[in-house]
Amino acid sequence: MNLDTIVFLVSAVVAVFGATMMISQRNTVASVLYLILSLAAQAVLYIQLGALFLGAVLIIVYAGAIMVLFLFVIMLLNLRGNQDMGDPPGPVSRFTKYLVSILLVIELVFIIRGVAFDTDASGIMSMVTDDFGSVKAVAMLLFTDYLYPFELTGVLLLVAIVGAVVVSKREKDETPIPADQASDNSDRGTN
Amino acid sequence: MLEVIFISSIKVIAVVVVLLTGCAYATYMERKVLAFMQHRIGPNYAGPFGLLQPIADAVKLIFKEDVVPDNVERLTYTLAPMISFVPAVLTFAVVPFSSNFTLFGYEITGVISDLNIGILFVFAITSLGVYGILLGGWSAGSKYSLLGGLRSSAQMISYELSYGLSIVGVIIIANTLSMVELVEQQATIGSWFIWKQPLGFLLYITCAVAETNRSPFDLPEAESELVAGYHTEYSSMRFAQFFIGEYGNMLAVSAVAATLFFGGWQGPLLPPVIWFLIKVFCFMFLYIWLRATLPRFRYDQLMNFGWKVLFPLAILNTLVTGLWVLWLSDVIFGG
Numbered sequence: 366m367n368l369d370t371i372v373f374l375v376s377a378v379v380a381v382f383g384a385t386m387m388i389s390q391r392n393t394v395a396s397v398l399y400l401i402l403s404l405a406a407q408a409v410l411y412i413q414l415g416a417l418f419l420g421a422v423l424i425i426v427y428a429g430a431i432m433v434l435f436l437f438v439i440m441l442l443n444l445r446g447n448q449d450m451g452d453p454p455g456p457v458s459r460f461t462k463y464l465v466s467i468l469l470v471i472e473l474v475f476i477i478r479g480v481a482f483d484t485d486a487s488g489i490m491s492m493v494t495d496d497f498g499s500v501k502a503v504a505m506l507l508f509t510d511y512l513y514p515f516e517l518t519g520v521l522l523l524v525a526i527v528g529a530v531v532v533s534k535r536e537k538d539e540t541p542i543p544a545d546q547a548s549d550n551s552d553r554g555t556n
Numbered sequence: 557m558l559e560v561i562f563i564s565s566i567k568v569i570a571v572v573v574v575l576l577t578g579c580a581y582a583t584y585m586e587r588k589v590l591a592f593m594q595h596r597i598g599p600n601y602a603g604p605f606g607l608l609q610p611i612a613d614a615v616k617l618i619f620k621e622d623v624v625p626d627n628v629e630r631l632t633y634t635l636a637p638m639i640s641f642v643p644a645v646l647t648f649a650v651v652p653f654s655s656n657f658t659l660f661g662y663e664i665t666g667v668i669s670d671l672n673i674g675i676l677f678v679f680a681i682t683s684l685g686v687y688g689i690l691l692g693g694w695s696a697g698s699k700y701s702l703l704g705g706l707r708s709s710a711q712m713i714s715y716e717l718s719y720g721l722s723i724v725g726v727i728i729i730a731n732t733l734s735m736v737e738l739v740e741q742q743a744t745i746g747s748w749f750i751w752k753q754p755l756g757f758l759l760y761i762t763c764a765v766a767e768t769n770r771s772p773f774d775l776p777e778a779e780s781e782l783v784a785g786y787h788t789e790y791s792s793m794r795f796a797q798f799f800i801g802e803y804g805n806m807l808a809v810s811a812v813a814a815t816l817f818f819g820g821w822q823g824p825l826l827p828p829v830i831w832f833l834i835k836v837f838c839f840m841f842l843y844i845w846l847r848a849t850l851p852r853f854r855y856d857q858l859m860n861f862g863w864k865v866l867f868p869l870a871i872l873n874t875l876v877t878g879l880w881v882l883w884l885s886d887v888i889f890g891g
Contacts, residue, residue, distance in 0.1 A: 392629075394629070394632060394691075394694065394695075395631070395632075398632070398635075398691075401687070417671070417672065417673045417676075418673060418676070421673050421676035421677060421679075421680045422676070422680075424680035424681075424683070424684070425676070425679055425680045425683055425720075428680075428683070428684060429679075429680065429683025429684060429686075429716070430683065430713065430716065433686055433687070433690065433709055433712075433713060434713070436687075436690055436691075436694075436709070437690070437706065437709050437710070437713075440690070440693075440694050440702065440705065440706060441706070499672065500672075500673065500676075500733060
């Protein structure tokens with residue numbers, strides 16, 4: 366067992382562990398923390414595959430920005446772990462829950478069956494070229510082959526931001542509120 | 557293989573020891589310099605010139621009672637000080653502190669790890685530092701802590717964008733993300749990136765001060781409004797960990813600034829490590845100088861400044877640099 370395999374196994378187990386703990390927690394903040402743990406382990410996997418850029422961006426964007434916003438919202442709503450989260454789900458929602466889960470598990474099994482099992486982590490690594498996953502290679506693809514979808518995604522995000530601002534904006538005829546409260550509100554709206 | 561592991565371990569230990577000592581003496585330096593600027597004497601009881609003050613502080617903090625309020629979230633309350641401290645240390649994994657040198661017959665590189673995404677690694681790691689403050693503020697179960705934590709997270713998210721964009725200019729010009737290559741490209745004073753990216757440097761240093769929650773951007777711990785902000789409920793060594801984290805982050809930001817804009821370890825006559833330390837020291841001095849000089853921003857001023865001044869400037873800087881490099885390459889390669 367070489368070092369690559371050990372690193373792969375450890376980070377894969379941590380990633381799955383984090384993801385499992387995330388959905389099984391009652392405490393929302395703990396959920397967020399486990400998701401961050403899982404993301405960190407995924408970043409390790411990316412980096413091990415040679416996709417350094419992708420790994421770094423995963424941390425910067427998801428762990429460093431989006432999850433901070435998640436935490437921010439949870440704190441603003443002041444959800445504490447010991448808080449009552451409402452009535453237990455009824456039969457319909459339970460049925461849907463299990464149905465969707467089973468379908469997803471079946472899909473997962475098919476995907477795993479489709480992937481050849483004989484390639485271990487180091488085998489996958491040797492399949493890619495040296496340049497694979499480097500900033501240059503990713504940028505080249507992003508600004509040539511995938512320029513159109515890339516720019517469209519940018520516009521889509523912009524639309525979402527503008528939409529969030531419009532939705533959270535108060536009507537003019539309402540009583541004016543102090544500036545600090547207004548900014549508070551827009552924060553909640555965008556998230 | 558064993559040799560590589562051995563050398564790397566020694567380097568890691570050396571860097572961490574120097575960093576921790578640096579954090580301790582940064583507090584001493586801050587108090588001395590502030591005292592000098594305010595016509596006071598500063599710490600002068602422990603040892604000559606008060607030089608043993610950080611050690612006395614450390615001993616005191618270790619032996620203080622660790623008071624934990626009743627309604628804290630135990631796990632996050634314990635984790636938060638560590639989370640705020642660890643990213644600062646990790647940053648130094650990719651910062652080159654010296655040229656390659658030979659010691660006891662071994663060829664040793666002047667950096668712990670020369671990642672080819674060096675700068676991105678730094679930004680990825682430092683972006684995690686906010687969790688320490690955020691979770692510390694939230695888990696303590698106190699109003700002041702919570703408000704401090706929320707403020708800091710909003711501030712850090714707002715400034716992170718400009719912070720990231722401020723160094724894009726340097727990356728475009730240097731055409732690399734590796735810290736080692738960046739230093740190698742700045743061999744002479746004339747080739748320092750500060751001359752090509754003056755605006756980028758100003759943006760970087762402004763955002764860096766905000767990112768490390770230092771005066772004049774120290775809103776999260778505005779003592780007149782929030783007692784001590786996010787670490788109000790912390791005591792003893794946990795409190796000290798937040799402090800080490802803050803000073804560690806300052807050192808990390810200073811080291812990155814020296815590497816990106818001031819040639820890192822490059823310099824004449826003196827050994828490279830000394831040059832690197834001198835440059836870091838200068839940035840630390842700048843930090844303290846700012847604290848002694850500028851009053852704290854109001855919260856809305858802080859947000860307006862971040863979003864309406866720094867952010868457009870950072871985008872403008874990136875745009876102009878990009879166009880400039882494009883034009884240059886046109887001139888050189890004839891379109």
